[in-house]
Amino acid sequence: MRQTKGEKIFEVFNVIIMCLLALVTLYPMINVLAVSLSRNDYVVRGEVTFYPIGFTLKAYNYLFKFSTILDGYRNTLFLVIVGTALNLFFTAMTAYALSKRDLIGRNLFLFLIVFTMMFGGGMIPNYLLVKDLHLINSLWSLILPGTISAYNLIIMKNFFQAIPRELIESSRIDGLSEMGILFRMVIPLSLPALTTIGLFYAVGHWNSFFDAIIYINNKKKWPLQLILRDILFFADTQQALTDDISTNIPLEPLKMATVIGTTLPVLVFYPFIQKYFVKGVMIGSVKG
Numbered sequence: 001m002r003q004t005k006g007e008k009i010f011e012v013f014n015v016i017i018m019c020l021l022a023l024v025t026l027y028p029m030i031n032v033l034a035v036s037l038s039r040n041d042y043v044v045r046g047e048v049t050f051y052p053i054g055f056t057l058k059a060y061n062y063l064f065k066f067s068t069i070l071d072g073y074r075n076t077l078f079l080v081i082v083g084t085a086l087n088l089f090f091t092a093m094t095a096y097a098l099s100k101r102d103l104i105g106r107n108l109f110l111f112l113i114v115f116t117m118m119f120g121g122g123m124i125p126n127y128l129l130v131k132d133l134h135l136i137n138s139l140w141s142l143i144l145p146g147t148i149s150a151y152n153l154i155i156m157k158n159f160f161q162a163i164p165r166e167l168i169e170s171s172r173i174d175g176l177s178e179m180g181i182l183f184r185m186v187i188p189l190s191l192p193a194l195t196t197i198g199l200f201y202a203v204g205h206w207n208s209f210f211d212a213i214i215y216i217n218n219k220k221k222w223p224l225q226l227i228l229r230d231i232l233f234f235a236d237t238q239q240a241l242t243d244d245i246s247t248n249i250p251l252e253p254l255k256m257a258t259v260i261g262t263t264l265p266v267l268v269f270y271p272f273i274q275k276y277f278v279k280g281v282m283i284g285s286v287k288g
Helices: 005-036 040-044 058-063 068-098 106-118 123-132 150-161 165-173 178-189 191-206 210-215 224-242 251-277
Strands: none
Touching: 005 251, 040 251, 058 251, 068 106, 068 150, 068 178, 068 191, 068 224, 106 150, 123 210, 150 191, 165 178, 178 191, 191 251, 210 224, 224 251
């Protein structure tokens, strides 16, 4: 079908707007990368924009000369992999039970779950609980207290409830148990929801910071974010003592290098799961 003149103008206008939006969105990341690869004196003078000036890897060399950063990556990967797996398992199990409208005490359980979203015990009771469970200086202190997010649980419960009851009943007639229905019918149909919620949990573990300050004193067990904070604090202190931006620690590029170091793994991983965000939950579930 041939486009009218107005439609062509409208299409060109849309392309221009989308290009501008893409530029506005990408510029901060491009600038961060350029600053991390530039000499510190050019950065301080504000000369770095889209591309590095005085190209150097000094910031990255300084960052990775700390042996603790490898410990940080290892600890954070443990939190992301093990923590997210436990989060999804227990969230799915609980959400499936609460999605049953004939569950005895269902409304009471939902009320108590929603109640925790509005009211909490506070930092000191949480610390005392973790201490009594002997989880201080353990990575499990960053996983177990937040195994189930009430917000994610409610989303998952509503998602399970949207699955046609006819599918569940037909599976039960075919001889599947409740666990069989969950893992062989409900979970495969819920991959988009599980992937989305899993991403929420994984990003939360990847950015784990404040809880580690409270519960972990051993630097060998610090997550990546806390170690990067420690490196930046050390670099800032050394820079203040020398007060020479041209020959010493590249403080500003170092800050941007830490941003790249923390965001790049997430950016690389995201495209592999992005397809699940656009899939419909019922695609292919009912045929004939």
